[in-house]
Amino acid sequence: MPAFTTTEWAILFLVLLLGWLLGLISRSGKKWRRLYESERDARAEEQREHEVALSAANARIAELERGRVAPAAAGAPLAGTATSTPDTLDLTHDDLTRIRGIGRSGERRLNAEGIYRYSDLVALTPAQEASLEHKLGADDGYIEQEQWREQAALLDAGRQDEHRARFG
Known part of the structure; x- marks a missing residue:
């Protein structure tokens, strides 16, 4: 090499x-x-x-x-029922999770039952309330105990500050 x-x-x-x-x-x-x-x-x-x-x-x-x-x-005019139907549904809905006691899954279950707006909760009769509690698997009196109708009425009226002060 x-x-x-x-x-x-x-x-x-x-x-x-x-x-x-x-x-x-x-x-x-x-x-x-x-x-x-x-x-x-x-x-x-x-x-x-x-x-x-x-x-x-x-x-x-x-x-x-x-x-x-x-x-x-x-x-x-929209039908004056407690729940929205496909005929009266306007494709918008309120944020039901702002109500104490309703989470994302609760909102989905309420939507499945035809409840999309605060006014739908406000318009519930006691019989519809009991039926809804049964369908959601909640204890009897849960909706009244958590004051869903009162909270929904405040939020529907646009009184978010008062709702926040009373319900957190």
């Missing part, structure tokens, strides 16, 4: 390094460019799909809002 000087080793190393770099550049430049362009195109297509889905959802929301506002604008 021939003996190399330090300068020859340095030159040999530089030539090998230069060859390796040229090989990488000449062989893989197009490959990485193609991969980048395909990834960029896929991302652009995904963004277009999201924009189409978003515009369709916004159009559906606008359609539902127009349908909700039309009966109210016509002056059609």
